[in-house]
Structure formats: C-alpha cells, structure tokens
Amino acid sequence: MPTDPRTHALGETKPLGPVDRFGNWLSMRTLERHVGSPVGKRIADIGSGFEAVIGRRFGARAESVVIVDLSLSPAVHATPNVTAVEGRLPEVMATLPDGTVDIALCVSVLEHLEDPAATLVELRRVLAPGGVLFVNVPSWAGKRFLEFSAFRLGLSPREEMDDHKTYYDPRDLWPMLVAAGFLPHAITCRRHKGGLNTFAVCKIAP
Numbered sequence: 001m002p003t004d005p006r007t008h009a010l011g012e013t014k015p016l017g018p019v020d021r022f023g024n025w026l027s028m029r030t031l032e033r034h035v036g037s038p039v040g041k042r043i044a045d046i047g048s049g050f051e052a053v054i055g056r057r058f059g060a061r062a063e064s065v066v067i068v069d070l071s072l073s074p075a076v077h078a079t080p081n082v083t084a085v086e087g088r089l090p091e092v093m094a095t096l097p098d099g100t101v102d103i104a105l106c107v108s109v110l111e112h113l114e115d116p117a118a119t120l121v122e123l124r125r126v127l128a129p130g131g132v133l134f135v136n137v138p139s140w141a142g143k144r145f146l147e148f149s150a151f152r153l154g155l156s157p158r159e160e161m162d163d164h165k166t167y168y169d170p171r172d173l174w175p176m177l178v179a180a181g182f183l184p185h186a187i188t189c190r191r192h193k194g195g196l197n198t199f200a201v202c203k204i205a206p
Contacts, residue, residue: 005088006112006163009069012050019149019156024053026193027107027136031058034134034201038062041102044126046119047089047109052076054107066101068092089113093122101126104133110173111137111164120180130206133182135199137168142196168198177202 010016016024031054038058044066045055052067059065059081067076068085077084085095089109104123110116123133138146143164150156166172170189177187182202192199 005114006070009048009050009071010108010160012071012073014157016049017155017157019146023108023193028054028057030136030192030199031105031107031134035103035132038103042066042100042128043103043105044068044096044101045105045107046093046123047106047112048072048076050076052082052084054105056082058103058105062103066096068096090115090118090122093119093126096122096126098125099128099131102128102131104131106133107136108138110135110168111166112160113165116165117176117179120176124181124202124204127204129204131204133200133202135173135177135202136192137173137198138164139169139191139196139198140167142193143167145196170198170200173198173200 038061041062042064043058043062045052046068048055048067048069050071050073055065055067056079059079065081066083066085070088071086072084085092104127106123113119127133146156147161150158150161174187174189177200178184186203189200
C-alpha cells in the first residue's frame with residue numbers, strides 16, 4: 001500500500017540538521033571533483049531541497065540552472081540564472097524539454113520516490129549528447145546509520161527516514177540505470193561516504 005505522498009521539500013518545514021548539512025558538504029566535494037568546471041554548462045538539480053544548496057552553488061558559474069522540487073524557497077526563485085520548477089517527481093519532469101541538460105544532479109532523491117525508475121527515464125531523456133547524470137543515494141549499510149541518527153540521536157529528521165521507500169547498493173542501482181537507457185559501459189557505480197551511500201556517474205555519448 002503506498003505511503004501518503006509527501007507535501008514539502010527537505011528543509012522547508014525545519015532547518016537541516018547537522019547530519020544533512022555534513023552530507024551535503026560531502027556530496028558537494030564529490031560532485032565538484034567529477035563535474036569539473038560548470039562554466040558554459042546547463043545544469044539541472046532534481047529534487048534539490050527547499051533551498052537548493054547544491055544547485056545554487058553551481059549556478060553562479062553555469063550557463064543556466066533548472067532547479068526542481070515540490071516547493072522552493074523565495075531565495076531560489078530570485079536567484080539569477082535559475083529556473084525554479086515546483087512539482088512532484090516524475091510528473092514535473094515533463095515540463096523540461098528533451099536533450100537540454102548537460103549535467104543532471106539527483107542527490108538523495110530516489111529513495112523518497114514511489115516510482116524512481118520513471119524519474120531515471122526522465123533524467124535520461126533531458127540529457128543532451130555528451131551529458132552526464134550524477135546520482136547519490138543511501139545504501140543498505142547507510143540505513144542503519146541514518147535511522148540511528150534520526151530515531152536515537154535526533155540528529156536527522158525522523159519524518160525523512162520514515163519517507164524512505166528503499167535503499168540502494170550498486171547492485172540495486174546499476175540495473176535501474178541500464179533500464180532507464182544508460183549504456184553499461186558508460187555507467188560507473190560504486191560505494192561512497194564510507195559505504196553509507198552509493199554514487200553513480202552516467203555518461204551520454206557526444
């Protein structure tokens with residue numbers, strides 16, 4: 001039986017806790033190593049969170065940035081160079097044209113979705129030739145850490161853990177990426193953050 005659909009973006013109803021802020025910092029470091037210079041690139045941050053911390057950081061240097069989540073802060077809407085799109089995944093992705101994104105970011109999103117496979121298909125659709133998708137998701141090992149942080153230590157939002165639909169090791173995520181249309185030789189999928197996350201890089205041929 002499906003859970004009740006969520007009605008808010010991460011960080012909308014309460015500030016991010018220390019675990020989420022540290023996780024964003026680690027994700028940003030990893031993405032900066034892999035993305036390289038965003039200058040001249042069209043970037044999409046899908047499931048960005050209310051304040052779109054990662055997408056807005058890249059946005060200052062990119063050609064353009066599309067930021068998508070259930071709801072986005074006034075600061076996101078007011079950010080130069082940013083197109084803010086509010087709506088539920090995967091349906092809201094239909095508003096994005098085919099082949100118009102050079103770099104797509106999907107960080108800590110798939111685990112919250114009722115239909116993550118459809119969202120991956122949409123991410124593949126919007127990527128331009130030569131484009132790259134970066135995916136970060138919590139692993140099954142990360143489940144134990146995240147739940148301990150939320151339910152025992154109170155360092156992570158309990159409602160976010162209860163909104164998780166599943167977790168992903170590389171063997172779980174890799175076939176979903178292939179089914180979405182990414183070619184096996186162009187997918188790198190590995191453990192990340194001490195095994196607490198799975199990180200994937202999916203490239204499209206030029």
